Amino acid sequence: MSAITERDKAISILDSKLAQLSKLYKECYLSMGRGALLVYANDVIERGLPNENDYRTKKEMVDIFDDPTSHAKLKEMVDNYDHKNEGILTLITIYSNATYFITVKLK
Numbered sequence: 001m002s003a004i005t006e007r008d009k010a011i012s013i014l015d016s017k018l019a020q021l022s023k024l025y026k027e028c029y030l031s032m033g034r035g036a037l038l039v040y041a042n043d044v045i046e047r048g049l050p051n052e053n054d055y056r057t058k059k060e061m062v063d064i065f066d067d068p069t070s071h072a073k074l075k076e077m078v079d080n081y082d083h084k085n086e087g088i089l090t091l092i093t094i095y096s097n098a099t100y101f102i103t104v105k106l107k
Helices: 003-016 018-032 041-047 058-064 068-080
Strands: 035-040 055-057 086-092 099-105
Touching: 003 018, 003 041, 003 086, 003 099, 018 035, 018 055, 018 086, 018 099, 035 041, 035 058, 035 068, 041 086, 055 058, 058 068, 068 086, 068 099
Parallel strands: 035 086
Antiparallel strands: 035 055, 086 099
16 A cells, blocks of 8 residues: 555545544643644554544654654644644654645534
8 A cells, every 4th residue: 555545545534534533633622732633544544533642732743753844844734723623633654654744624
């Protein structure tokens, strides 16, 4: 499976459960503040939705990455999303550890 196929399959699963994902984002934001879900595509494919343990604060998220461009992009996304209508998802594939920063429109 390619990274793009793995990504698309995980996004499709998440999209089919957007109401539950929206609730998770809102609960995590209220309890932890600005941050993002850190999700491995393979975990979504095998077990379904992420949970509160997959949510990371902005600092925790940024500290995961070494690349300055990734730092800047992720910081900007986390600083600027509208927590009532959006969530940030960092999706990592098993295939080549490809990383995608995605804005999720919440219900």
